[in-house]
Amino acid sequence: MAKQKTKTNIKRRKVVFSLNAPEAKRVAVMGDFNEWSDTKHPMKKNENGDWQKIAMLPAGRYEYRFLVDGQWWNDPKNDQTCWNCFGTQNNILDVRAK
Numbered sequence: 001m002a003k004q005k006t007k008t009n010i011k012r013r014k015v016v017f018s019l020n021a022p023e024a025k026r027v028a029v030m031g032d033f034n035e036w037s038d039t040k041h042p043m044k045k046n047e048n049g050d051w052q053k054i055a056m057l058p059a060g061r062y063e064y065r066f067l068v069d070g071q072w073w074n075d076p077k078n079d080q081t082c083w084n085c086f087g088t089q090n091n092i093l094d095v096r097a098k
Helices: none
Strands: 012-020 027-031 050-058 060-068 069-071 081-083 089-095
Touching: 012 060, 012 089, 027 050, 050 060
Parallel strands: none
Antiparallel strands: 012 050, 027 060, 060 069, 060 089, 081 089
């Protein structure tokens, strides 16, 4: 008899990341939600110089930063931070379940 796969329905929340960096050429949001990858969540710039990315994340606590033209930036709109193993700070994002 074949095994039946059970599908777990993980509820995700829409999270909008945004950063004003009008002079930047490339911006990505990186964090433990995407294994700190600079290719999984590239951001798009609008005509005002604001970069934005929408991500669907399950509930949990995440650390993240922006990579702006190869330089690490913290989120100026989020004052919740924690120290990382490099002696700098990451921003903290708490995604709540509905």
